[in-house]
Amino acid sequence: MKQLIQIIEDDISVRKLLEISFKEYNFSYISCENRRVAMTMFLSHQPDLIVLDLGLPDGDGKEFIKSIRELSLVPIIVLTARDDESEIVASLDAGADDYMTKPFFVNELLARIRANLRRHSDKEALKEVYEVGELKLDISSRDVILKGELLKLTPIEYDLLKYFIINSNKTLTHKQILEEVWGIGYQNEMQYLRTYVNTLRKKIEINSTRPKLIKSVSGIGYRFSID
Amino acid sequence: MKLLFSKYKEHKYIVNIFGLLIFITLISHLFRNHLDVINITLLHIIPVIIVAINGKLRSTLLIAFICVILLNFLHIPPLYSFSVHNDYHILSFIFFGVIGGIITYQAKNLDSQKKQNEIRESLLNIISHDLKTPLSTIQGSVNLMLSNSNLDEKSKYSLLEDINYSSQRMKRLITNILDSTRLSNKNIDIKHQWCDFEDILGVALDEFSQMQNDEKLIIKIDELSLFWGDNTLLTQLFINLLDNAFKYSKKGTKIYFEITNYKKHVKIKIFNENEIIDKEKLRSIFDKFYRAEDSNDILGSGIGLSICKSIVKLHNGKIEAIAKNNGISIEVDLPIIKKVRI
Numbered sequence: 421m422k423q424l425i426q427i428i429e430d431d432i433s434v435r436k437l438l439e440i441s442f443k444e445y446n447f448s449y450i451s452c453e454n455r456r457v458a459m460t461m462f463l464s465h466q467p468d469l470i471v472l473d474l475g476l477p478d479g480d481g482k483e484f485i486k487s488i489r490e491l492s493l494v495p496i497i498v499l500t501a502r503d504d505e506s507e508i509v510a511s512l513d514a515g516a517d518d519y520m521t522k523p524f525f526v527n528e529l530l531a532r533i534r535a536n537l538r539r540h541s542d543k544e545a546l547k548e549v550y551e552v553g554e555l556k557l558d559i560s561s562r563d564v565i566l567k568g569e570l571l572k573l574t575p576i577e578y579d580l581l582k583y584f585i586i587n588s589n590k591t592l593t594h595k596q597i598l599e600e601v602w603g604i605g606y607q608n609e610m611q612y613l614r615t616y617v618n619t620l621r622k623k624i625e626i627n628s629t630r631p632k633l634i635k636s637v638s639g640i641g642y643r644f645s646i647d
Numbered sequence: 648m649k650l651l652f653s654k655y656k657e658h659k660y661i662v663n664i665f666g667l668l669i670f671i672t673l674i675s676h677l678f679r680n681h682l683d684v685i686n687i688t689l690l691h692i693i694p695v696i697i698v699a700i701n702g703k704l705r706s707t708l709l710i711a712f713i714c715v716i717l718l719n720f721l722h723i724p725p726l727y728s729f730s731v732h733n734d735y736h737i738l739s740f741i742f743f744g745v746i747g748g749i750i751t752y753q754a755k756n757l758d759s760q761k762k763q764n765e766i767r768e769s770l771l772n773i774i775s776h777d778l779k780t781p782l783s784t785i786q787g788s789v790n791l792m793l794s795n796s797n798l799d800e801k802s803k804y805s806l807l808e809d810i811n812y813s814s815q816r817m818k819r820l821i822t823n824i825l826d827s828t829r830l831s832n833k834n835i836d837i838k839h840q841w842c843d844f845e846d847i848l849g850v851a852l853d854e855f856s857q858m859q860n861d862e863k864l865i866i867k868i869d870e871l872s873l874f875w876g877d878n879t880l881l882t883q884l885f886i887n888l889l890d891n892a893f894k895y896s897k898k899g900t901k902i903y904f905e906i907t908n909y910k911k912h913v914k915i916k917i918f919n920e921n922e923i924i925d926k927e928k929l930r931s932i933f934d935k936f937y938r939a940e941d942s943n944d945i946l947g948s949g950i951g952l953s954i955c956k957s958i959v960k961l962h963n964g965k966i967e968a969i970a971k972n973n974g975i976s977i978e979v980d981l982p983i984i985k986k987v988r989i
Contacts, residue, residue, distance in 0.1 A: 505879070523814070523818065610840050610841045611841040611873055611987045611988075614841050614842070614843045614846065614873050615843075615873065615987075617843070617846070618843050618845060618846065628845060629845055629848055629849055629852075629866055629868065630849055630852060631849055635853075636846050636847075636849060636850045638850045638878065638879060638882050639878060639879045
């Protein structure tokens with residue numbers, strides 16, 4: 421069955437672009453241009469994923485994310501023309517799964533949609549073993565294996581890697597990671613995160629200056645990317 | 648000779664003023680019996696005003712002084728002496744200086760406004776050129792594809808690549824223009840946080856195509872500790888430094904990027920081979936809208952390096968361009984103001 425994507429976007433040309441691409445790549449879609457209609461549509465159609473523009477004519481997209489999150493865990497990808505990092509961080513912290521800034525490439529958006537759909541369906545059954553290329557993480561034994569060899573990680577490095585892998589292809593804010601891995605009260609201790617990401621990269625990336633797995637999202641956070 | 652002539656042209660107004668002074672002295676002297684002292688004084692202020700309009704304080708004060716002397720010697724009793732027996736006259740002499748000063752100041756203001764207008768105009772010219780060039784590529788390619796439905800896949804693909812490349816260029820330029828206005832706003836406060844230079848370099852490199860990097864770039868990074876600075880601005884600094892090096896380096900040559908740790912500062916060095924640029928020009932390389940000569944075929948607004956300078960300044964560091972070994976090395980020193988404790 422085709423998966424259903426809900427588009428909430430008030431700009432006609434962007435909406436048209438999204439509709440054409442979704443049709444081309446075999447998704448069904450429903451679209452609207454404001455919050456009020458979007459909520460009704462969401463309740464009646466139960467879409468598999470939402471693509472949401474932040475600046476809507478009848479109110480802020482962040483509020484909409486919050487009200488959706490009270491009802492459902494459906495993946496939400498935010499589209500925004502605002503370059504303001506704090507705005508993006510706020511919507512991710514409000515519960516959005518990912519974001520793209522305009523202008524954007526359609527194939528990148530489609531890749532993110534697929535990744536989020538996949539991760540969402542995986543979530544129902546939390547896996548025991550995660551495999552990313554030549555990297556293998558075993559939840560029950562806490563073993564991390566790279567190219568067939570056991571990798572020595574400190575407990576925090578392990579927790580960080582595990583959190584990244586479970587949330588792969590999702591943009592995680594610095595605050596979210598610090599809260600999840602180090603605990604509440606650590607959300608502003610950026611130096612821990614920077615240092616541990618740096619050492620973790622040296623252990624799992626082929627070239628730590630050009631990381632392929634742990635990607636930095638400037639001013640926002642990190643994303644563990646799997647093709 | 649040419650130099651002398653141009654010097655003369657520049658100071659021509661002074662020569663004219665002396666002519667005018669002689670004329671005024673003659674007139675006042677001939678009609679001294681018909682004119683009151685106040686009229687003669689007013690006549691003598693004319694040269695002061697004319698000089699002041701040129702906006703040079705020293706010439707203004709010189710002419711004001713000469714006028715006062717002439718006035719005093721020839722027209723203020725006791726005549727043919729420098730003594731003054733009425734305090735009002737001293738006051739009017741001071742007015743000469745004050746009037747000259749005020750007019751000079753205003754003239755200077757007008758001049759700097761004119762210069763600002765010139766800068767604004769050159770900004771508009773550069774931007775319109777640099778935005779229009781990629782835009783015309785996009786327009787042309789799209790038009791061709793719309794009007795010609797039987798293009799083969801290969802040419803279609805290359806047209807699309809052109810469109811892609813041009814739009815990326817436009818995006819980068821727009822970001823730079825926005826940054827430059829943001830940074831020239833003096834009240835900008837930088838958001839300090841712990842930064843990892845290796846991480847920043849990775850993000851910056853993502854802005855460029857993979858092929859471009861791997862062939863050209865040689866990276867050497869020290870074991871670095873975290874740096875206390877503005878992550879977004881430092882990323883922009885790296886992007887602009889790399890962009891500049893990629894743009895101006897010769898084909899088939901390498902670019903060296905180095906980050907070295909010192910006790911009190913971090914040094915970032917980027918070297919690319921290039922035509923030797925003389926010292927005078929190296930100094931102006933960080934000025935807004937400066938572009939190397941004969942670089943008209945290279946897209947760029949001359950904003951990039953000036954943004955680098957602003958960013959480095961905001962971090963209290965220094966940036967300089969040094970010519971060496973058939974190329975240019977741009978070196979940035981950023982002072983370490985806080986050490987990380989974990």
